[in-house]
Amino acid sequence: MSKVKLRETINENPTYPKNGITQKPYKKTNYKTLNESYQQNGYTHNVWVTEKQCERVNVKVIDKNQKVHIVDRFGNKTDIFNISQTDFMKPKVKKSISGKPTQLQRIETLEKLVHHLLENQSLQGEG
Secondary structure, eight states, X not given: OOHHHHHHHHHHOOSSOEETTXXXXXXXXXXXXXXXXXXXXXXXXXXXXXXXXXXXXXXXXXXXXXXXXXXXXXXXEEEEEEGGGBTTSSOOOOOOSSSSOOHHHHHHHHHHHHHHHHHHHHHHHHO
């Protein structure tokens, strides 16, 4: 299992529920359950993973509120999550190696400074 397979499945953008790691489509009851969750929650991708699968490829489930249960042929339930509920889909901010602030950090600092200056200016205008 690898992140490459996961990326391939996401790029394929299946219209039916598909496991992001095994690349197998879901069938029968699981198909219906996952498709309903996909539509109701407005997910971008109909790609699903279990928490264990995420751990194997070093991905974290960050939103456990909308978990869905799938059932295997023996009746065992497993929690499953949409790929958009993981940090795999979130943009990653690169850390500066040199110790200097990144462009994003500089922008955030400037925004705070501007906000602070505007607050002070409005306070002086009142006095």
